[in-house]
Amino acid sequence: MSSRFPIPAQTFRFEEEIQRSRFITTVAHAPTSAEAHSFIATLREEFADATHNCWAFLAGPPGTSGQVGMSDDGEPHGTAGRPMLAVLTHSGVGEIVAVVTRYYGGTKLGKGGLVRAYSSGVQQALQALPTKEKVTYVEARLMLGYSYVTQLKLMLTSLEVEIDEEEYELDASFRLRVPEERWSQFQTEIEGLTNGQALLEPETADR
Structure with a gap:
């Protein structure tokens, strides 16, 4: 699994009308399931008068299923949350939550129409989403x-390593951030540069 992947750069909203129903799709960054649920709660409050606030999230790297969730929020089973999650899962974007708000316009769309409407909203939002x-x-x-x-x-x-801190006392001391996929190469090159005389102590961190 790649240690680099696209995530939403900001909250983004797309709106369309389908057979007099108003669909508002809002997508945002969700690095954890707790943050995804917090965002969903915020949208449910913002659109408290809506007919439905359906949602799905993938709180992890693209295509993974460890932290996912979905809800039809009163729409017929399988017509909203699941198709929304399918779009997110195959989008290539990670750590993302989507809420599709529907204001019913009086015309029933049928199960197939609902699946198309909810998945289309997420697809179109993703096409324009800054990452x-x-x-x-x-x-x-x-x-x-x-x-x-x-x-x-x-x-x-050359290895895209960032220096967070540097100190010069008896030895030179650095606090570094090394891209995970370059860590093994970095260890090898430090070993070669210093003939094994360097002290290198790692711990994993995300940014």
């Missing part, structure tokens, strides 16, 4: 001799 890249980092402490610092900084640039 950004999420990178999983290994956060680490590195201590090494002064003589290696110049070469180290060249290496950090």
Whole structure:
């Protein structure tokens, strides 16, 4: 599984009318199921007078099923939440929640029409949704001799490693953020650069 993937950069809303029913699709970033449910509660309050507030979320990397949820919110079973979740699962976007608010306009759409309406709202919102890249980092402490610092900084640039802190006392000490997919290579290159004399202590962190 890639440690880099797109996530929503902001909350985004798409609205359309289908046979006099008004459908409002709102999508947002949801890194956890708790945050997804919090967002859903906010939308239910915002659109408290709506006929339905159907929702789905995928609080993890694209395509995963560990933290997902869905609700038809009173629509016929399987016509809203499930098709919405299917769209999210195959979108290539991770950590995302979608709420489709419906104001009934007097014309019944039928089960097939509802599935198309709810999935279409999410699809069209995703097409215009601004995204950004999420990178999983290994956060680490590195201590090494002064003589290696110049070469180290060249290496950090080439491997997209970020320096959070640096201190110079008896040795040079750095607090670093290393892209997870480059961690093994980074360890190997530090070992080679310092002939095994560096101290490198990792812990995992997300940004």
